[in-house]
Amino acid sequence: MAQYESSTFNIPYSQERVYAKLEDLNSLEGLKDRLPADKVKEFTFDRDSVTADVPPVGKVTLKVVDREAPKCVKFGADNSPLPFNMWVQVIPNGEEASKMRIVVKAEINFMLKGMIEKPLKDALEKIGEVLSKIPY
Helix, strand or coil, X not given: CEEEECCCEEECCCHHHHHHHHCCHHHHHHHHHHCCCCCCCEEEECCCEEEEEECCCEEEEEEEEEEECCCEEEEEEECCCCCEEEEEEEEXXXXXXXXXXXXXXXXXXXXXXXXXXXXXXXXXXXXXXXXXXXXX
16 A cells, blocks of 8 residues: 655644534535636535546545544545545644645555556645645
8 A cells, every 4th residue: 555645734723723624524615716627627525525526537535434633534535446545634833823734545556656646646735735725
């Protein structure tokens, strides 16, 4: 199983505020306008899942499989051609700030690894950037 990590993103809000927003996916409503239209065709969500139509992969659903307040929300991929898990980790950085990192563990065969490694890392960076810029 391969592991990929985003950069660490600084967020000017407390760990508790960031976690409170991320653990309920309904709060992602405001992100729809920030997603690149050429990369994400459809974006739907409820409290425990988010679905995106991402060409050329297709529709991928992430479901919350665990919440570790106030430090981590864990997702499992559903309806994905590539089995993977994703963690959004939030750690304190003082009283009124925090840091975030996105981690993905995926089962990637050797032949595919070279083809998807860079796009996957780029996607993690983009997800981290978007999540780090929303108001908490």
